[in-house]
Amino acid sequence: xxxxxxxxxxxxxxxxxxxxxxxxxxxxxxxxxxxxxxxxxxxxxxxxxxxxxxxxxxxxxxxxxxxxxxxxxxxxxxxxxxxxxxxxxxxxxxxxxxxxxxxxxxxxxxxxxxxxxxxxxxxxxxxxxxxxxxxxxxxxxxxxxxxxxxxxxxxxxxxxxxxxxxxxxxxxxxxx
Amino acid sequence: xxxxxxxxxxxxxxxxxxxxxxxxxxxxxxxxxxxxxxxxxxxxxxxxxxxxxxxxxxxxxxxxxxxxxxxxxxxxxxxxxxxxxxxxxxxxxxxxxxxxxxxxxxxxxxxxxxxxxxxxxxxxxxxxxxxxxxxxxxxxxxxxxxxxxxxxxxxxxxxxxxxxxxxxxxxxxxxxxxxxxxxxxxxxxxxxxxxxxxxxxxxxxxxxxxxxxxxxxxxxxxxxxxxxxxxxxxxxxxxxxxxxxxxxxxxxxxxxxxxxxxxxxxxxxxxxxxxxxxxxxxxxxxxxxxxxxxxxxxxxxxxxxxxxxxxxxxxxxxxxxxxxxxxxxxxxxxxxxxxxxxxxxxxxxxxxxxxxxxxxxxxxxxxxxxxxxxxxxxxxxxxxxxxxxxxxxxxxxxxxxxxxxxxxxxxxxxxxxxxxxxxxxxxxxxxxxxxxxx
Numbered sequence: 292x293x294x295x296x297x298x299x300x301x302x303x304x305x306x307x308x309x310x311x312x313x314x315x316x317x318x319x320x321x322x323x324x325x326x327x328x329x330x331x332x333x334x335x336x337x338x339x340x341x342x343x344x345x346x347x348x349x350x351x352x353x354x355x356x357x358x359x360x361x362x363x364x365x366x367x368x369x370x371x372x373x374x375x376x377x378x379x380x381x382x383x384x385x386x387x388x389x390x391x392x393x394x395x396x397x398x399x400x401x402x403x404x405x406x407x408x409x410x411x412x413x414x415x416x417x418x419x420x421x422x423x424x425x426x427x428x429x430x431x432x433x434x435x436x437x438x439x440x441x442x443x444x445x446x447x448x449x450x451x452x453x454x455x456x457x458x459x460x461x462x463x464x465x466x467x
Numbered sequence: 468x469x470x471x472x473x474x475x476x477x478x479x480x481x482x483x484x485x486x487x488x489x490x491x492x493x494x495x496x497x498x499x500x501x502x503x504x505x506x507x508x509x510x511x512x513x514x515x516x517x518x519x520x521x522x523x524x525x526x527x528x529x530x531x532x533x534x535x536x537x538x539x540x541x542x543x544x545x546x547x548x549x550x551x552x553x554x555x556x557x558x559x560x561x562x563x564x565x566x567x568x569x570x571x572x573x574x575x576x577x578x579x580x581x582x583x584x585x586x587x588x589x590x591x592x593x594x595x596x597x598x599x600x601x602x603x604x605x606x607x608x609x610x611x612x613x614x615x616x617x618x619x620x621x622x623x624x625x626x627x628x629x630x631x632x633x634x635x636x637x638x639x640x641x642x643x644x645x646x647x648x649x650x651x652x653x654x655x656x657x658x659x660x661x662x663x664x665x666x667x668x669x670x671x672x673x674x675x676x677x678x679x680x681x682x683x684x685x686x687x688x689x690x691x692x693x694x695x696x697x698x699x700x701x702x703x704x705x706x707x708x709x710x711x712x713x714x715x716x717x718x719x720x721x722x723x724x725x726x727x728x729x730x731x732x733x734x735x736x737x738x739x740x741x742x743x744x745x746x747x748x749x750x751x752x753x754x755x756x757x758x759x760x761x762x763x764x765x766x767x768x769x770x771x772x773x774x775x776x777x778x779x780x781x782x783x784x785x786x787x788x789x790x791x792x793x794x795x796x797x798x799x800x801x802x803x804x805x806x807x808x809x810x811x812x813x814x815x816x817x818x819x820x821x822x823x824x825x826x827x828x829x830x831x832x833x834x835x836x837x838x839x840x841x842x843x844x845x846x847x848x849x850x851x852x853x854x855x856x857x858x859x860x861x862x863x864x865x866x867x868x869x870x871x872x873x874x875x876x877x878x879x880x881x882x883x884x885x886x887x888x889x890x891x892x893x894x895x896x897x898x899x900x901x902x903x904x905x
Contacts, residue, residue, distance in 0.1 A: 306898070327664040330473060331636075331894045332671045340664060345672035351680075362617075369597065369605035377609050387609045390691065391617055397684045398621040401677065405628055408673035409658075412666040414635075416659035425643035427662050428636065430473035 297443050298325060300422040300458045301434045301450035309432035310335035312453045316436050322446060328423070328433035336432075347407035354403020355396045362395025363388050422459045471740055473894050480637075480890050481644055483736045487883050498876035505869010508862045509584055517587030519862045525845050526857035530867055531585035533837040537720070538578035538870065539619065539692055540713075540833060543685050544721020545571025546626060549633070550681035553674075558899065559749040561892035562742045565637075566732060567725050568630040569887070573877040574724075575623045577870050582615075584866060611694040618691040625684055629677045635660045635670070636891040689717045696840065702783040703844035706771065712764035719757035719803065720833035722750055726826035730819060732882060741893055744817055751816040754829065758807030761836075765800060779849055786847045787839060791856055795835050796843070802832025 303309040309327070313336065316324050329336055366388040374382050409415070427433050434455075438446045450457045512519050522529045548567040552560035560567075583589050595616045599605050606613050639660040642653035660666060693713035696704040726747065733742045772780040787796045806828050810816040815825075847854050859867075881887065 328662045329664060329667060330640075330662055331891050331898065332667045333898075336664060337668070342664070342668055345669045347669050347672045348676060351673075351676045355680075365597065366608035369608060372599070372603070372605050377607060380609060384609055387614070390614050390687075391608050393687060394614075394617045394621045394684075394691075397680050397687075398624060400680050401625045401628055404673050404676045404680070405632070408632070408669055411669040414658045414660070414666070416661075417654065418659075420659075420661050423661055428639040428643045428660070429477045 295439065296437045297440045297446075298422060298435055298437050298459055299443065299446045299450065300424070301436065301453070301455035302424055302426070302458065303432040303434070303453075303455045304430075305454070306333050306335050306432060308454050309333075309434060310339040312434055312450065312455065313339035315449070315453070316434070321442065322436050322438045322449075324434060325437050326422075326433070326435040328427035328431075328435075330427065330429055330431070333432075345411060347404060347411055350403040350407025350410070351400050352403070354406070355400035357403075358395040358397070358399025359392045361399065363392035365395075366391040424458065469740075471893075471897055473897070476741065476890050476893050476897070477640055477644070479737065479741060480886050480888050481641065483882065483887060484641065484884065491879075491883060495876065495879055498872045498879060501868055501872025502876055503869075505866050505872065508865030508869065512584070512587070512862055512866075513589060517585075519860060521858055521860045521863060523855060523857060525848065525853050525855045526842055528585075528841050528845065529857055530859045530863045531581045533834070533841050534867055534870055535578050535581035535585070536692060536713075536837045536841070537834050538574045538581070538874070539689065540717035540720045540837075541724045542571045542574035542578065542622070542626070542721065543689055543714070543717035544725055545569070545574070546629075546681050546685040547718050547721065548725065549629065550678040550685065553678045554682060557749075558896045559746045561896040562738070562746050562888055563725060563729055563750070564892055565633070565889040566728060566882070566887055567721075568626065568633060569878060569881050570721070570724060570728060571626045572623070572630050573874050573881075574721075575619065575626060576877070577874045579619060579623060580870065580873075611691065611698045614691045615695055618688045622684060622688045625677075625681055629681055632670075632674065632677060633889065633892075634885070636662065637886040637889055640890055641886060686714055689714045696844070701844045701848050702777070702779045703768075703787070703840070703848075706768065708764060708767055708771070712761070712768075715757055715760040715764060716803075716833060716836060719754065719761050719807075720830060722754045722757060723826040723829035723833070726750055726754075726822055727830060728878065730823045730826070732887065734819075736882070736887065738888060741888055747819075747822060748816050751810045751822060751825075754807050754825075755810045758804055758829070762800075762804035765804065783844060783847060787843045790843075790847065792839060792843050792846075796839050799832050799835040799839050802828045803836060806832070 301312060303312065306329070309329070310333070313324055313327060316322050317339070324340070327336055327340065367383045370382050370384070370388075376382065380387070422433075422435050424431065424433060434450075436446055436450075447457050520529055520531070522531075545567040548560045549564045549571075553564075582595075583592055586592060594600060595606060595613070597606055606616075608614075608617075635657060638653055638657035639662065642650055642657045645653060690710035690713065693709035697706060697709035699705060729742055729747065729750075733739060733747075769784050772784040775781075787793070806825055809821070809825060815821045842857050846856055
């Protein structure tokens with residue numbers, strides 16, 4: 292966030308108020324929505340923010356493909372260390388090794404999924420989050436908006452008109 | 468869920484984390500004593516040898532494998548409730564999803580002990596790991612037992628990650644409502660979750676993929692467990708019906724265990740408004756459904772034995788029903804297929820006492836199902852002169868008691884120290900209605 296920007300957090304009780312405020316904020320060229328907090332995933336907020344699709348699925352897919360080949364080839368590798376026919380099956384037996392490949396597909400896809408989730412959602416993050424209110428995890432919605440310092444009062448008024456309480460009128464000299 | 472608010476949901480669940488009463492610690496100590504009994508029996512077996520168990524020739528697989536299959540089966544329902552019902556958007560699963568997932572993780576941990584116990588010489592366990600031994604011999608992945616090692620390890624890893632990921636928003640709630648050391652612990656556990664939309668955006672996607680991956684996994688795991696038997700040539704085991712039969716049975720037993728755990732939890736923690744009668748009734752209806760599938764599988768097995776004209780198969784199934792283990796067989800049939808039909812009556816499935824009793828009986832029936840399958844087939848296979856009987860010894864009973872105590876010990880510790888109901892998912896149900904799972 293540029294140094295000449297002020298941040299105001301609007302704290303809402305209801306999801307629909309929050310979504311409406313986000314929509315109105317996004318229509319203004321001089322104010323921006325920096326962050327939105329919610330105690331639960333919300334379709335209304337998602338619609339209001341219109342975010343791009345999450346890329347977590349690509350990590351999952353990459354993990355799954357890697358897992359299948361890892362599992363299948365690993366089973367084949369161990370079999371070729373001792374090239375013995377077992378139960379009349381070929382040394383590199385497709386059907387049983389496919390089962391190992393399947394299990395590894397799921398395992399590595401889940402690893403990819405977790406990696407995608409923590410990298411995309413930027414977790415873990417243990418430092419203090421400016422303007423965070425403890426009620427956001429429980430029963431309140433938060434919209435952090437930025438404006439020029441001269442517009443602080445209008446932004447506070449904007450939130451209050453929509454039923455929000457507000458916090459944080461100070462200028463934030465660093466990225467949020 | 469009438470009268471619930473976001474705040475009341477948090478307050479109800481967080482109240483369960485308040486310092487426990489003396490009765491709680493007495494329960495924990497009693498369960499721990501049971502764990503010690505099991506551990507002592509296992510230690511005795513390690514010192515003396517596997518012969519202290521009742522396994523013999525021809526019944527090489529006794530209660531250790533029965534309990535292994537039983538606990539893996541119990542685990543499956545947690546994934547059904549958390550993953551499969553999530554994909555089906557069944558909102559009633561939300562209040563019980565956390566406890567069911569917890570049940571899954573602890574049941575897999577308990578199940579995972581039994582192959583170690585059954586090994587006898589437990590220090591040789593590394594033979595099952597995909598590493599070369601001192602003779603540079605690698606494990607053979609053509610064996611269904613090796614499929615099992617891979618499948619169960621994958622299942623434990625995936626269900627643990629699924630469980631923990633699902634808890635993140637709730638851990639943040641606890642973090643934000645506590646002080647002192649507990650706040651510090653939950654701050655670490657919550658990984659800095661703040662409920663930002665950017666987090667939810669990736670979280671909901673990741674959770675959906677978790678559910679989508681856990682669904683085929685859970686089906687594959689119990690299919691693989693069934694192949695431990697079905698890929699042999701033993702009559703009663705060598706059948707293609709085993710995979711779906713085992714999966715249905717696993718879900719049947721798991722749902723019964725969910726009721727066994729949820730009913731006391733609901734009463735003790737005053738969850739009546741969250742785990743409503745509608746939720747318990749939905750579980751009961753699903754038990755009727757899985758019970759019918761299990762009953763159909765029992766009938767199909769008998770039909771296949773008769774229709775095949777295989778003398779050995781026919782003898783095997785005749786002996787199951789009318790031979791030395793006929794009592795166990797009829798306990799299995801009645802408890803798993805007949806008694807669940809009582810849940811068709813609304814009065815019975817909406818009465819807590821009858822629901823609880825039926826859930827216990829289904830658990831008993833499912834344990835006996837594993838007994839009948841595992842013992843009954845090898846005790847009475849091809850050659851009459853090789854037939855034999857089996858009964859567990861005191862050491863095996865001790866280890867079995869230990870495994871039940873371990874499961875309940877872990878569960879009881881969990882529910883008093885971590886949120887046992889997913890506050891976030893219950894809020895979603897409140898928000899979206901009970902027909903939507905978020």
